[in-house]
Every structure is written in structure tokens, then in C-alpha cells.
Amino acid sequence: MRGCGRVRTVRGLWQWRHNPLRRVTDLAEACAALAAALLILCAAPAVGWLTGAVAHDALSDAVREQRARRHEVTATVVTVLAQPPVDPDPETSSARDAHRRVLARWTGPDGRTRTGTVHAPPTGAAPGDRIPLWTDGHGSPVGRPLDGATATTHAVLAGVGAAALTAGLVEGARRLVVRRLTHRRYARWDSAWERAGQDWGRAGAGS
Known part of the structure; x- marks a missing residue:
């Protein structure tokens, strides 16, 4: 559900790119959300598959080596x-x-x-x-010796973990970008309010 909401947000922000009320930070936030969604949908599975394949090859070699030597x-x-x-301490037993x-x-x-x-x-x-x-x-x-089924299970877990870690890093980077954009937006609002406050009370300020 969170992924669908992010896609709808990206679609809405991207369609708003020609709106005269949009700000530079709005467009940057839309680009960051779009890039994050693409990386999570494409890069994370690719990293997971590659990691799982490499781990499976290494573990398969270990299986063959152990079976040959044991x-x-x-x-x-x-x-x-x-x-x-029996040691009663579970940490040392x-x-x-x-x-x-x-x-x-x-x-x-x-x-x-x-x-x-x-x-x-x-x-x-x-x-x-x-x-x-x-x-x-x-x-x-x-x-x-390590058996083939155990090696495959470990390789799958390594691939899933790598994909999840990649997605987490991408999401963390997106949140960091959005936070910096939000701070910049607030700073601009403060500057605008400060300039507007200097004109209050002057003759012709509202004209």
C-alpha cells in the first residue's frame, strides 16, 4: 500500500510540473520520488538477484569441496x-x-x-x-559437509537481504533529500515573510 501511495504521489507531482504555482523544490521532490521508485522497483531486485547468484556459486563450490574432502x-x-x-547459563552453553x-x-x-x-x-x-x-x-x-539445499537457502536469504538493504538505502536517501528540500522551502518562506513585514505600514504597501 505504501508503494502504491508513493506512485500516486509521484504521478501527481509529475503532472503538476507545468503548474505556474509549482516551486523548484516541488519539481526536485517529484524527481527524487520518481528516481527512488524506479530504483526500488528495478535496482533492488537486480542487486538481490546478483548477490544471490554470487552467494550460490560460492556456496556450491564449498559444497563440492567439502564433499570431496570429507x-x-x-x-x-x-x-x-x-x-x-549442562551449563545453566544460556549465553555460554x-x-x-x-x-x-x-x-x-x-x-x-x-x-x-x-x-x-x-x-x-x-x-x-x-x-x-x-x-x-x-x-x-x-x-x-x-x-x-554442507548440503545443496542448505546452500540454496543461504543464497536466497542473502539475495533477499541485499534487495531489502538496497531498498532501505534508497528510501533513506529519498527521505534525506526531501528533508533538505523542506528545510530550504521553510527558509525561503521565512525570507519572504521577513521582506513582506518590512513593507507593512508603509504608504502604498498594499497597492
């Missing part, structure tokens, strides 16, 4: 370790506090058998259970 193996739970106390740590054994991509402490699945684990585990080329545990 390997999913199956680890066997040896024993379930005692769960550390992490999501890992909710997962139990287990001692597990697995064979890495290099063929070597390794034993180490890893996080059990959220559903829990018991000795002898087999759990999925991501490792690097040397068999050391690493995080799960």
Missing part, C-alpha cells in the same frame, strides 16, 4: 561416557551439551583403525551400536 564412515560405539553437567559423548572405533578412508571420543546421535547410543561419522582424509572426525 568422508562418511560407520563407527562402532565402545562405551558411553559420562555426560558433563552450547547445543553440544544436549548430546552424549561416546568412545567409538572406526576405520578411516586411509584404512587405519582409529578410536576416539565423538558425539552420539540425538537419539542416543549404546555400546555396540553403529553410528555415522564424518572424517577427513586422515580419518579425523569433522563436521557434516
